Amino acid sequence: MSRVVLTTKHRYMEERAARWFTPANFYLLREEIKMMDSFQVVDTMMRGHPTFGKKVYTVGFKQRPGVVFFVVSSGNDVHCSCQKMEREGLPCRHILSVLHHTHTSQIPDCCKLRRMQRRGDIKAERLDEMKDLGSRVFDLASEDAQEFQEIKAFLEGWLDERRRDDGVLAKQGNDAVTTDSGGTLMTKKIKFFHD
Numbered sequence: 001m002s003r004v005v006l007t008t009k010h011r012y013m014e015e016r017a018a019r020w021f022t023p024a025n026f027y028l029l030r031e032e033i034k035m036m037d038s039f040q041v042v043d044t045m046m047r048g049h050p051t052f053g054k055k056v057y058t059v060g061f062k063q064r065p066g067v068v069f070f071v072v073s074s075g076n077d078v079h080c081s082c083q084k085m086e087r088e089g090l091p092c093r094h095i096l097s098v099l100h101h102t103h104t105s106q107i108p109d110c111c112k113l114r115r116m117q118r119r120g121d122i123k124a125e126r127l128d129e130m131k132d133l134g135s136r137v138f139d140l141a142s143e144d145a146q147e148f149q150e151i152k153a154f155l156e157g158w159l160d161e162r163r164r165d166d167g168v169l170a171k172q173g174n175d176a177v178t179t180d181s182g183g184t185l186m187t188k189k190i191k192f193f194h195d
Contacts, residue, residue: 008033012105013096020112021090029090036096038062039069057101059094069094077110085111106132 004018004026010033017029043058054074061067070081071094079085084092091111099107141151 010036010100010105013099013107016105017107020107025090028088032091032093032096035093036100039093039097041098041101042068057098059097071095071098073098076108078108 004015006014006018008014008030014030014033017033018026020026021029038061039059040062041057042060045056045058047054047056054072057071057073059069059071059080069092072079078091078095078098080092080094082092082094084090085095091107095111096107099105137151141147
């Protein structure tokens with residue numbers, strides 16, 4: 001992907017959109033990102049079960065009170081009453097305003113239709129997902145000294161093991177490598193994550 005010039009104050013969201021969407025769709029979406037600052041969440045309601053129910057956000061113009069849109073969020077599913085997502089396949093400024101209001105910089109998967117996305121950039125998608133997940137984990141772990149130490153030790157151990165594995169694999173070629181505990185390195189890594 002060639003580097004795009006970021007032009008909005010929502011740089012993280014804009015940069016991720018540039019990675020996910022085709023250039024033509026990115027430029028359309030960037031206009032929605034620019035316009036989201038004209039809106040604000042004026043009310044939030046919960047419908048149904050407190051945990052599994054739907055949240056309904058009322059989004060209105062900052063300059064023209066009275067004109068509102070309803071963004072319904074349930075798990076990873078998000079819809080807006082303007083129905084731009086259904087018509088054009090890109091999230092609208094109202095959905096983006098709700099994401100900003102809830103401090104979420106990741107565009108939900110339901111708003112990233114396959115036909116609108118770049119093809120073959122799997123590593124970038126994985127990296128984005130890991131950064132988002134890592135950010136949430138690190139934020140929570142930083143609040144507790146013991147959890148911080150556990151997460152830090154896990155990551156340092158994983159990196160050390162990865163370096164050792166890469167060194168052993170480089171020496172052994174493509175042959176399966178057996179660890180001292182009797183499993184292959186891959187099964188050891190899987191066990192490491194489930195401990």
